[in-house]
Amino acid sequence: MSRGEVWFDALRAGALPLANLPPSVRAADGTIGVHPARLVAVVPDAQNRFARARSGELGIDEGLAIARAVDEAPGAVLAIVDVPGQAFGLREEMIGIHRALAAALDAYARKRRAGHTVLALVVGRAISGAFLAHGLQASWIGALNDPGIEVHVMSEPSVARVTRMTREEITRIAQIVPATARDIERFASLGAIDELFAIADPNDPSAQELARVRAALAAALDDPAVAARTPRSRLDAPAAVVTRALSREVRARLRASWDG
Amino acid sequence: MITRTSFAELDARERVRLLLDPGTFRELIDPFERVRSPYLAEQNVVAQSDDGVVVGRGTIGGTSAVIVATDGRYLGGSIGEIGGAKIAGALECAADACARGVLTRAAIVFDTGGIRLQEANLGILAIAEICDAIVALRAYTPVVAVIAGRIGVYGGMGIAASLCSAAIMTEGARWGLNGPDVVEEEAGLAELDARDRPLVWRATGGRRRHAQGQAETLVLDDVDAIRIALHALAAREPHAHRIAPELSIDPGLDLPAFDRALRERYG
Numbered sequence: 303m304s305r306g307e308v309w310f311d312a313l314r315a316g317a318l319p320l321a322n323l324p325p326s327v328r329a330a331d332g333t334i335g336v337h338p339a340r341l342v343a344v345v346p347d348a349q350n351r352f353a354r355a356r357s358g359e360l361g362i363d364e365g366l367a368i369a370r371a372v373d374e375a376p377g378a379v380l381a382i383v384d385v386p387g388q389a390f391g392l393r394e395e396m397i398g399i400h401r402a403l404a405a406a407l408d409a410y411a412r413k414r415r416a417g418h419t420v421l422a423l424v425v426g427r428a429i430s431g432a433f434l435a436h437g438l439q440a441s442w443i444g445a446l447n448d449p450g451i452e453v454h455v456m457s458e459p460s461v462a463r464v465t466r467m468t469r470e471e472i473t474r475i476a477q478i479v480p481a482t483a484r485d486i487e488r489f490a491s492l493g494a495i496d497e498l499f500a501i502a503d504p505n506d507p508s509a510q511e512l513a514r515v516r517a518a519l520a521a522a523l524d525d526p527a528v529a530a531r532t533p534r535s536r537l538d539a540p541a542a543v544v545t546r547a548l549s550r551e552v553r554a555r556l557r558a559s560w561d562g
Numbered sequence: 563m564i565t566r567t568s569f570a571e572l573d574a575r576e577r578v579r580l581l582l583d584p585g586t587f588r589e590l591i592d593p594f595e596r597v598r599s600p601y602l603a604e605q606n607v608v609a610q611s612d613d614g615v616v617v618g619r620g621t622i623g624g625t626s627a628v629i630v631a632t633d634g635r636y637l638g639g640s641i642g643e644i645g646g647a648k649i650a651g652a653l654e655c656a657a658d659a660c661a662r663g664v665l666t667r668a669a670i671v672f673d674t675g676g677i678r679l680q681e682a683n684l685g686i687l688a689i690a691e692i693c694d695a696i697v698a699l700r701a702y703t704p705v706v707a708v709i710a711g712r713i714g715v716y717g718g719m720g721i722a723a724s725l726c727s728a729a730i731m732t733e734g735a736r737w738g739l740n741g742p743d744v745v746e747e748e749a750g751l752a753e754l755d756a757r758d759r760p761l762v763w764r765a766t767g768g769r770r771r772h773a774q775g776q777a778e779t780l781v782l783d784d785v786d787a788i789r790i791a792l793h794a795l796a797a798r799e800p801h802a803h804r805i806a807p808e809l810s811i812d813p814g815l816d817l818p819a820f821d822r823a824l825r826e827r828y829g
Contacts, residue, residue, distance in 0.1 A: 351817055354749060390740050390748035393820065396765045398776055400739040404724030411697040430677075430686070431739055434718050438690040455677045455686050455718075460747045465679050479601050481643075481684040489683055532698075533690045534654065549688065552597060552647035553654070556617070559590050560655045 304358055305426035305450070306384030308505055310343035312512055313382070313423075313519075317341075320371065326350055326358070327367040331376070335520025339421070340375035342368060343382040344436060354391035360432040361389035365402030368436055372409035378419045378523055379410070383437040384426030387457065403435040410439035419529045421522055423515070424486070424495075425504060427452045438494075441531040442522040444515070447498040451486040458484075480545070493542025496522070566784040569710050570734060574633035577671050578618035580785050581629055581708070581792055586620030591648060599642050605680045610636050615645035617652045622667040622796050628656050631671035634713040639674030641719060642681035646688020653695035653705070660702035667796040668699055669706040670726065675741055676717015689718035696725045704728060706795045709735045709768070709777070710788055716741040724776075728795045730788060731768035731777035738766040 303311075310328050317332040326347040331340050346358040355361030360368075372379055388394075388403060414420045422440035429452065437443065445451060462469060476483040480491055490498060497518050501511050522528045536542055537550050569577060579587040591597055593611035602609045614636035618629045630649045632639040641649075649670065656666040677685035696705050704727035709715050714736030715723045723729060723737060731737065740748070742756035756762070764770065772780035778795065781787040 354753075387748075388739055390745045390753070392745065392754045392761075392765060393817075395738045395740060395745065395754075396770070397820075398738075398771070398774060400720035400737065401724045401776060403739065404721045407693055407721060408697065408725055411694050415697065431718055431721060434686060434690055434693070434721060438686070439694065453683060455682045456679060456744070457748065460744050461679050463743060463747045475605055475680075478604050479680070479682075481601070482680065482682040492683060492687060494687055533687075533694045534650065536687065536691075546643070546684070546687075548597070548600075548643050549647040549684075552591065552644055553651040555591050555595070555597070556648070556651040556655050560619070560659070562588065562619070 304345050304384055305504055306343045306358065306382055307345045309382050309423065309425045309507070310341055310345070312507060313380070313516070314341050323367045323371060324363045326355065326364050327371065329371040334380065334516060334523055337378055337520065337523040338376065339378040339380050339523065340371065341380045341382060342371050344368070344385055352389060352391070352394070354394060355389040357386060358384065359387055359389040360385055360403060360406070360435055361394060362397055362399055362402045365399070365406045365435060369405035369409040372406070372413050375413065375418070378421065379413055380519065381410070381420070381422040381437050381440060383422055383424040383428050383433065385429060385432035385436055386427045387429040388431040403431050406435040407439055414439060414441055414532070417529065419523050421519055423519070424451060424453070426450065429457070430455045439533060442496045442528050443494060444497045444499060444518060445486050445490070445495050446501050446504050447486060448501060448504050449485070450504060452484045453486060453489040454484045491541055492545050493539030494536050566782065567786070568783050569785050569788050570712050570732070570783050572785070573635065574616045574631040574671065574673070578616050578629045578631045581669065581671070581789050582618060582620030582627060583622060583624065588619045590617040590619060590652065597644055599644055599681065601642070601681050607637065607680055613642060613644035613648070614639060615648045617648050623793050625665055625667050625797070626659070627667040627796070628652050629669045629671065632674040634673030634711045637678060639711070639713055640678030641674060641676065641685045641688055642678040643684040643688060646685055646692060650688055650691040650695050653692065653699050657695065657699040657702060660699065665703060667703055669708055669792055669796060670723070671708045672715035672719055672723050673711025673713050674715055674719045675713055676719050686718060689722060693722050693725055696722060700727045701800060703800055704796055704798050706730065706792055708788060708792060709737050710783065711735060714766070727800065728778040729776065730779045730781060730791045730795065731771055732781060732783045733768045734783055735768045736763065736766040737771050737776065
């Protein structure tokens with residue numbers, strides 16, 4: 303079982319998965335604290351009709367299925383994030399995979415803007431367009447503090463090809479520019495993670511560990527300040543005030559000169 | 563005599579200037595403010611004074627407007643922290659103005675391969691903010707995507723372009739998620755030979771995107787044609803948005819037949 307599936311099953315706590323979705327997208331209407339919430343996860347499907355989306359990637363079917371599951375969610379949504387990336391293929395590009403991922407992203411953003419809290423819990427990999435479409439539109443993002451978590455915009459071999467850097471250089475740069483690193487702690491230093499959870503074995507969380515995660519998710523759903531956030535609110539996180547000072551300064555300059 | 567001016571050959575600043583009403587272009591955070599990326603020098607990349615993004619205020623058809631453009635000539639038009647914040651911040655200001663009752667028309671000129679790898683996760687966070695800003699702003703006024711440059715639009719910005727109310731493309735422009743080099747690296751040469759340029763253009767070029775209904779308008783690579791199309795689309799009423807309606811028939815898509823057709827057409 304993938305990590306996404308482990309955590310989907312643990313957090314849905316017996317709630318039945320929705321039936322009208324492809325096998326690679328799991329959704330269920332569970333309860334977090336006193337709040338009903340629809341859980342959404344992407345999982346590997348060895349039989350996926352799109353060969354390039356068999357390992358849990360976000361492809362055409364996955365993007366559209368997430369969009370439907372989120373659009374039809376009765377209230378809050380929890381995105382369980384374990385996505386190795388988007389599906390890379392000629393067929394995907396010809397059909398227009400950018401549109402399918404946009405449909406998922408759009409559904410999360412509209413759901414949040416309609417007043418429903420959107421939570422994300424990063425339990426595995428969170429790569430690139432897949433993370434943009436499934437997780438990054440959340441009002442609150444939690445993550446496991448674990449070496450198995452990887453947050454990045456592209457696989458390392460592709461980064462090497464595009465930048466013409468060696469893997470040694472890439473590793474050296476990650477020490478100097480934390481935004482290019484892949485580990486969750488340095489991603490959290492950008493102010494985008496609201497809570498980190500230490501879990502002994504992320505593939506088999508204990509009842510106690512699950513209770514702690516559930517309590518944090520419930521607290522986020524209780525908090526009206528969380529419900530009012532947008533992705534831009536991340537700039538106000540204490541870490542971001544320092545590490546994303548330029549993002550804040552650019553906005554201040556734009557506001558000051560907007561009307562001439 | 564009819565003359566054409568190639569849009570693709572212009573730099574980002576000229577593109578914005580010529581798409582706004584004549585004489586109205588005013589740049590925000592211009593290159594003289596020197597808000598530059600501090601992350602590039604240590605990666606042996608020269609920082610550019612505008613970070614590869616131009617934000618222009620002016621009017622479209624006499625109404626207050628903002629047009630932002632990525633500079634495809636600088637690091638592939640890639641989105642780093644500053645350029646990303648310029649785009650997101652400009653769209654946020656436009657939405658705030660609309661909320662105050664000052665209608666502000668908006669367009670994004672995309673010419674970008676997506677996230678700047680030298681700033682990686684700062685880029686992805688910025689694109690998440692750009693996407694949300696597009697969703698917020700398009701409720702007030704159409705946000706028009708112009709995809710008419712040499713690179714086209716890929717990566718996270720390919721997703722952002724899909725969130726726009728309408729897209730204008732030229733035949734020479736491309737629109738997708740994964741650029742050909744990345745598809746080849748991740749999926750192998752048998753999946754796609756990135757050097758096969760005719761295939762890349764047939765697969766992701768403006769003609770195909772228009773035929774699919776993804777690009778509303780297909781125009782010549784001509785400044786006047788693009789400006790006329792933009793001004794018409796930007797002045798429409800905002801409409802309830804539904805992404806990718808053309809893909810909603812997808813469950814019935816016959817993939818083996820699709821692949822056969824691919825092989826027949828492209829060998």
